[in-house]
Structure formats: C-alpha cells, structure tokens
Amino acid sequence: MPFLMSLRPTMQLPPSSQSLVTPSPSYSGDLPIRQIPGSYGLPMLGPLSDRLDYFWFQKPESFFRKRMEKYKSSVFRTNVPPSFPFFMNVNPNVVALLDCKSFSYLFDTELVDKKNVLVGDFRPSVAYTGNIRVGVYQDISEPQHSKVKKFSMDILKRSSSIWVPELVSNLDIFWDNIEESLSKSTTDGASYIFPLQRFIFAFLSKTLLGADPSRRPKIAESGYAMLNRWLALQLLPTVPIGIFQPLEEIFLHSFAYPFFLVSGDYNNIYEFIKEEGKQVITRGQTEFGLSQEEAMHNMFFMLGFNAFGGFSVFLPSLIETIASDETGLQEKLRKEARDNGGSQLSFESVKEMELIQSVVYETLRLNPPVPLQYARARKDFRLSSCDSAFDIKKGELLCGYQTLVMRDPNVFDDPEAFKPDRFTKERGAELLNYLYWSNGPQTGSPSEFNKQCAGKDHVTLTASLFVAYLFRRYNSIKGNSSSITAVEKAK
Numbered sequence: 461m462p463f464l465m466s467l468r469p470t471m472q473l474p475p476s477s478q479s480l481v482t483p484s485p486s487y488s489g490d491l492p493i494r495q496i497p498g499s500y501g502l503p504m505l506g507p508l509s510d511r512l513d514y515f516w517f518q519k520p521e522s523f524f525r526k527r528m529e530k531y532k533s534s535v536f537r538t539n540v541p542p543s544f545p546f547f548m549n550v551n552p553n554v555v556a557l558l559d560c561k562s563f564s565y566l567f568d569t570e571l572v573d574k575k576n577v578l579v580g581d582f583r584p585s586v587a588y589t590g591n592i593r594v595g596v597y598q599d600i601s602e603p604q605h606s607k608v609k610k611f612s613m614d615i616l617k618r619s620s621s622i623w624v625p626e627l628v629s630n631l632d633i634f635w636d637n638i639e640e641s642l643s644k645s646t647t648d649g650a651s652y653i654f655p656l657q658r659f660i661f662a663f664l665s666k667t668l669l670g671a672d673p674s675r676r677p678k679i680a681e682s683g684y685a686m687l688n689r690w691l692a693l694q695l696l697p698t699v700p701i702g703i704f705q706p707l708e709e710i711f712l713h714s715f716a717y718p719f720f721l722v723s724g725d726y727n728n729i730y731e732f733i734k735e736e737g738k739q740v741i742t743r744g745q746t747e748f749g750l751s752q753e754e755a756m757h758n759m760f761f762m763l764g765f766n767a768f769g770g771f772s773v774f775l776p777s778l779i780e781t782i783a784s785d786e787t788g789l790q791e792k793l794r795k796e797a798r799d800n801g802g803s804q805l806s807f808e809s810v811k812e813m814e815l816i817q818s819v820v821y822e823t824l825r826l827n828p829p830v831p832l833q834y835a836r837a838r839k840d841f842r843l844s845s846c847d848s849a850f851d852i853k854k855g856e857l858l859c860g861y862q863t864l865v866m867r868d869p870n871v872f873d874d875p876e877a878f879k880p881d882r883f884t885k886e887r888g889a890e891l892l893n894y895l896y897w898s899n900g901p902q903t904g905s906p907s908e909f910n911k912q913c914a915g916k917d918h919v920t921l922t923a924s925l926f927v928a929y930l931f932r933r934y935n936s937i938k939g940n941s942s943s944i945t946a947v948e949k950a951k
C-alpha cells in the first residue's frame with residue numbers, strides 16, 4: 461500500500477477546462493539512477509531476431525517477461541515488430557515500460573507526444589482512413605485532435621438516452637440466436653463470435669450513428685465481416701495470429717497489405733454512414749468545425765476500430781471468464797443482478813452491482829483488450845520505475861505492455877490470480893487508480909486535453925449491463941472463448 465500512496469499524486473488527470481498538460485509524474489530523487497538495460501542488437505538482425513521471438517518462439521507475454529527477468533528491470537530497451545525486410549522505414553527500437561509507475565508516464569502529455577504512434581512507429585497507410593489522419597493518430601498539441609475528441613464525446617453523450625434500451629433489445633436477439641443454435645447443435649455447442657459481432661455492430665450503429673443496419677440488407681448481413689477485414693489488413697504486421705509458422709512470419713508479418721484489397725468493404729460502410737448517419741455527420745460539421753470528409757472518416761474509425769474492434773476483443777474474454785468459472789461466481793452474480801438495480805436495467809442499475817462491476821474491471825486488468833500503448837518523448841526527462849530511475853532522451857519511443865503492467869506486484873496482491881471482488885470496497889476503489897485499459901486510470905476523465913479512451917465509462921457500464929442481463933435471463937451458462945455449450949434459463 462505505501463507504494464500505491466507514493467504513486468497516487470502523480471496519476472491525476474487535469475481538470476478538463478484548465479490546461480493542455482497533465483502534471484508530471486515527479487521524479488522523487490530517492491531512487492537509484494540506472495542506465496536503461498537491454499540493446500537493439502545488430503542492424504536488421506537484432507530487430508529480426510526480436511520479431512521472431514515476439515511472434516513465434518516466445519509470444520508477446522513471455523517476450524516481455526523474459527527480458528524483464530533477464531535485465532532485472534521493468535524498464536529496458538528492445539525491438540518490437542514490424543521489422544525487416546519490408547519495413548525499412550519503421551524504427552522498431554523502443555524503451556519497454558512494464559510496471560505501473562513507469563507506464564503512467566504515457567499519460568503525461570507534457571512529457572510525451574502521441575502523434576502517429578497508435579500501434580508504434582509503424583503506421584498503417586492513411587488510405588485505410590480515407591487519406592486523412594484521424595483523431596486517434598493526433599497528439600493533443602494538434603488543434604484537430606480537440607475537435608475530433610469533443611465530437612466523439614458528444615456522440616456518446618447524446619446516445620446515452622437510447623444506449624440501454626438498444627443494448628437490451630439487441631441482446632434479446634443475440635441470446636435468442638444462441639439458444640436456437642444450441643437447440644440444433646449436436647456437437648460442441650453454439651459458436652458465438654460472429655453472432656456477437658453482429659450484435660455489437662447493430663447495437664453500435666444504432667447508438668453512435670442513429671442508423672439501423674436492417675434498412676440495408678447487405679450491411680445487416682455482412683457489416684461486421686467488412687469491418688473485420690478492414691481491421692485485420694491494417695493491423696496484421698503487428699498482431700500475432702497463431703497459424704502455422706513460418707507461414708505466419710512469411711505471409712502475414714513481412715509486409716503491409718495494400719488498402720485496395722478492402723476498399724470495397726470500406727466504401728460499403730462509408731456509404732451506410734453517409735446515408736443513414738446524416739444527422740451525426742452534419743453535427744460534426746456545424747458544431748465541431750470538421751469538414752464532411754473529416755467527420756465521415758473519423759466516425760468510421762470510431763465505429764469500426766475503437767468501438768466495434770474494442771468490444772469484439774473484450775466481450776469474448778468477459779464471456780469466457782464467466783462461462784468457464786467453476787468457483788460458484790455465477791451464483792453470486794445471479795443474486796446481485798436480480799436483487800439490485802430495479803426491474804428495468806439502466807446505467808443507474810449498475811451502480812448497485814458492485815461485484816458485477818468488479819468482475820468487469822478484473823477481466824480488463826488480466827486481459828486488456830488493447831495491450832500495447834506507445835508515446836514519444838517530447839524532451840529529455842528522468843523516468844521513475846518501481847525501483848529505479850532512467851534518463852529518457854527526446855524522440856525515444858516508449859512502449860507500455862499492459863498485460864504485465866496490470867500484474868504489477870507492487871500494486872496488485874496475488875497479481876496473476878483472478879479475484880472477482882478485487883475492485884470492491886474502499887481498497888478496490890483505490891485500485892481503480894491503477895486500472896489502465898483505457899490509456900488512463902479508471903478514475904480519470906477523457907477530455908480533449910488527454911488521450912484517454914472517449915468510451916471509457918460507456919465500455920465498463922455496457923459490459924456490466926451485459927453481465928446483469930445475462931444473469932436475469934439465465935440461472936447459469938457454460939462455455940469458452942468461442943462457444944456457449946449450455947444455458948439454464950431463469951424460471
């Protein structure tokens with residue numbers, strides 16, 4: 461706990477109306493100053509060998525863990541993919557940050573710049589975003605970032621009144637489908653990934669865009685698949701897939717795929733947004749000073765990448781966590797979901813469901829859906845980790861790997877264990893200061909002055925409502941990361 465206290469003052473985000481910068485996590489002066497351990501290796505060979513470790517021989521978690529053990533440091537130099545041979549213009553050198561204290565520097569807008577570093581030094585072609593740099597790639601020092609961020613927060617605010625009713629009606633459809641598949645299934649249950657993505661797409665189109673996909677049969681049928689292809693092609697060079705090696709290295713991680721392969725998909729969704737989401741796009745122009753193209757492509761990115769992509773990764777891990785539990789957790793969740801929150805679910809209901817919220821936070825802690833965050837040093841500065849201090853040079857790329865950061869033993873007791881009630885009570889509320897899945901602490905507030913996820917609260921509330929709905933409809937469910945194998949309906 462003393463460590464938590466020592467971190468806390470450095471983690472506060474600025475009141476949104478005051479300044480463009482967050483306060484620096486101050487260097488307290490009592491830590492030993494170390495050279496950053498690790499090296500980038502020989503030109504081309506070092507990055508290639510690290511890339512093979514990352515994707516093939518070790519996989520990301522043990523890639524970072526092994527180096528942390530080797531250097532006895534949660535801060536070290538390494539390379540991250542993509543690299544050699546066809547990424548000659550990408551610099552793979554980073555300083556890895558693997559504990560809560562060092563990771564929190566990524567939120568310090570005075571010290572770090574987030575321009576074009578969403579997935580590291582590699583940037584997917586701007587063709588994937590309509591030939592413009594959408595807000596997620598912009599630093600807060602760029603005036604455009606503020607316009608786009610305010611636009612995104614306004615979209616979420618305005619959608620609040622329909623958010624829960626749309627969630628519930630789309631969940632009705634999703635679970636009806638699963639039950640139907642289960643009743644027909646003779647083997648391993650109902651595969652839920654595509655039905656879930658269909659649900660996510662329909663729900664987000666309605667809430668964020670005010671658009672009903674069912675008005676366009678092609679979009680209703682395959683909108684989610686179009687987004688999957690668009691997401692996959694731009695992210696392939698950076699994401700482990702798990703197919704046969706060396707095929708994955710040769711065909712998926714060695715070069716960037718051109719946009720034209722998914723231009724048809726992009727145009728289909730673009731037209732859908734343009735025709736069915738007219739009001740939102742017009743607001744982007746009239747109230748936030750964006751051009752029509754800027755409003756369109758940013759809306760596309762928010763819907764397809766941030767929201768659809770984020771939920772598509774997060775919800776399966778939440779379902780798996782709950783559906784595979786054999787410790788009696790479901791019974792407690794069921795009781796809480798039924799005894800609290802009124803007869804109709806609402807954002808308010810969730811406030812009375814502490815355990816459900818805690819399970820959502822704990823799932824995000826152990827399986828952060830966007831595990832890597834990057835930022836570039838704006839200037840030379842001294843960075844503190846949990847046990848040492850390091851000098852960072854202007855221009856160096858910092859790379860935080862949340863999967864290990866969120867298991868920092870200085871902050872989380874028994875960090876590898878899934879503890880459903882970890883985030884309950886006073887101690888749990890304190891720990892929310894160190895839950896970083898949204899590129900900021902769970903106690904922070906997204907604003908135009910920082911780079912925290914605009915959907916931070918909507919994501920955790922939606923996930924909590926997803927669980928509450930589940931246990932009002934069912935007594936129990938069984939399943940894994942891709943299938944539901946059994947459900948027992950509430951009497």
Ligand code: HEM
Nearest residue numbers: 595596612762766767770771774829830899911913914915
């Ligand atoms: C489970 C779902 C989601 C996850 C895991 C997620 C995660 C994140 C993360 C990690 C970032 C920071 C990326 C970086 O700069 O390194 C981010 C940014 C962002 N997210 Fe989310 N997000 C989710 C859902 C949403 C939703 C529903 C919206 C609403 C439209 C949204 C809107 C945004 C926006 C606009 C940004 C850019 C913030 C900025 O540039 O200042 N996200 N998100």
